Amino acid sequence: MKQVFVENVQERDWVESPFLVRDKVMAMAKNGKPYMTLKLMDRTGEIEGRVWDRVDEFATRFEKDDFILARGKASVYLGKMQLVVQDLERLSDEQVELSDFLPVSTRSPEEMESELLAKVASLRDGFIRRLLESFFADPEFLRRYRTAPAAKAMHHVYLGGLLEHSLAVANLVDDICRRYPGLNHDLLVAGALLHDVGKVEELCYERSFDYTDEGKLIGHIVIGVEMVDEKIRAIADFPRRTATLLKHLLLSHHGQYEFGSPKRPKTIEAVILNFLDDLDSKINGVRTHMEREPDNQSGWTAYHRLYDRYFFKHSFGDEAEGLPREAATPASDPPAAQGREIPPQTQVAAAKPQAPAAKTGGKGGEQRSRGMSFTLGDQLRGKSLDLFSTEDDKE
Known part of the structure; x- marks a missing residue:
């Protein structure tokens, strides 16, 4: 049974725990030395894994979508938690519980x-x-x-x-x-x-x-x-x-x-x-985004790149004067990087937050997002309002 989950990892922790490898990338440092970047996942989230030593040896032990037992030290780099992996081994399906990952x-x-x-x-x-x-x-x-x-x-x-x-x-x-x-x-x-x-x-x-x-x-x-x-x-x-x-x-x-x-x-x-x-x-999408930072004391969420906005987390019943002063408004500019994965189809569009949100991502098949246009007028702006028209039904 898995004991250490991503959400519980703190800076300087020694971590020895199984993870699901969501991504595996080999790269070369400026000094010509190879290194490996991993996306390590469990049911509570993802943490980036970095392998600096014995890279070639470790790379042969596992592939993407394998389970591994990773041993390493947690550290914060550019505001994001990562695990510097010092040793690892592949685990069989029988050694893990899928619901943990x-x-x-x-x-x-x-x-x-x-x-x-x-x-x-x-x-x-x-x-x-x-x-x-x-x-x-x-x-x-x-x-x-x-x-x-x-x-x-x-x-x-x-x-x-x-x-x-x-x-x-x-x-x-x-x-x-x-x-x-x-x-x-x-x-x-x-x-x-x-x-x-x-x-x-x-x-x-x-x-x-x-x-x-x-x-x-x-x-x-x-x-x-x-x-x-x-x-x-x-x-x-x-x-x-x-x-x-x-x-x-x-x-x-x-x-x-x-x-x-x-x-x-x-x-x-x-x-x-x-x-x-x-x-x-x-x-569901907005609620999930709001719940991703349970320890964030700000009244606002982090910037959501696909919805192109911040969200106010406090309920409508909260008194405005009860909010922390620094949480009264979100940062004026979206952060350069939030450490969140953007689906490949949306990366180009998401890099332009000024563009209409309705064309930045995708729901269901996720090839395009409907943004946050809740009204019929918003969704049909610039379209024919005759739902039963036959003239423009040419596929």
Whole structure:
């Protein structure tokens, strides 16, 4: 059992603990001597590892995504904690517990699974219920669905994240349908539970969170539509109109073409799913960012490069005069480096914080971010406001 976690490492600590190697880079110092930079990970975060001695020998012992037992001394360099590794050895899978190395949902998998199956059983549309049951009655699929993260870097980035996010959107659907009568509730619930179903194939999450080859080449939206279509074809007399409307929910749930959506929402249910998905993902993303610095006494978070802003951490009920004087406002300029990983697709855009945030990163497939534009006007600024227009639907 792992004893020392990244979040507990202090300067000058001697650390002897297993880590998951998220990245491994060989380089050459100015004096011509080789060195190695590692990203060492556990469920609480990452720490940079540096190997200065015996580099060639250690490099042959392990590869990226291996588990290693690292021994070294912690030190702070340029404001960031790092581990100067003096010895290491590769560990087998049997010697570690995966939950020690990848972040996990705070919700119990068993509890979420029970909630999922109860929600499916409550649906009145027999065809939609049978479709969902055909997915979740498969033990292997259910295991993957309840294990997968919802994304690689933007939101619900932990084991169980996909199921947690999908249930949250489905519960928001219940709330919306109570407020706005006349909506197709069962169709929306199916859209909520299946809109990211392709992520069980798009993402790999056995060691670290990354994209599969299929995920990079096709993406979770198309993968998900293919999975749904295959299940529908196995159900006799499944209504074609229902199938079309459900596939449209999946194809349009990212809202706009520039956010990776093959279609824009053109039914009221699709518009709702787009915004509920976006709402839950952003709430989780901002909360996660706020929780990354539990020891930071400032009233403000560090600068978030993808959302292009700082966030105020205190609740609205706090008295302004209770804030530390130095925490009243964030730094006027974003820090040059925060030590956070930016997905490769977003590094160029993230380096220009003055650019519109809506084009700096990605959610779901994470090839583009929706920024923090919460209003319909913000998301559709400069676009045709006719959701049902056929003139500009040329793909």
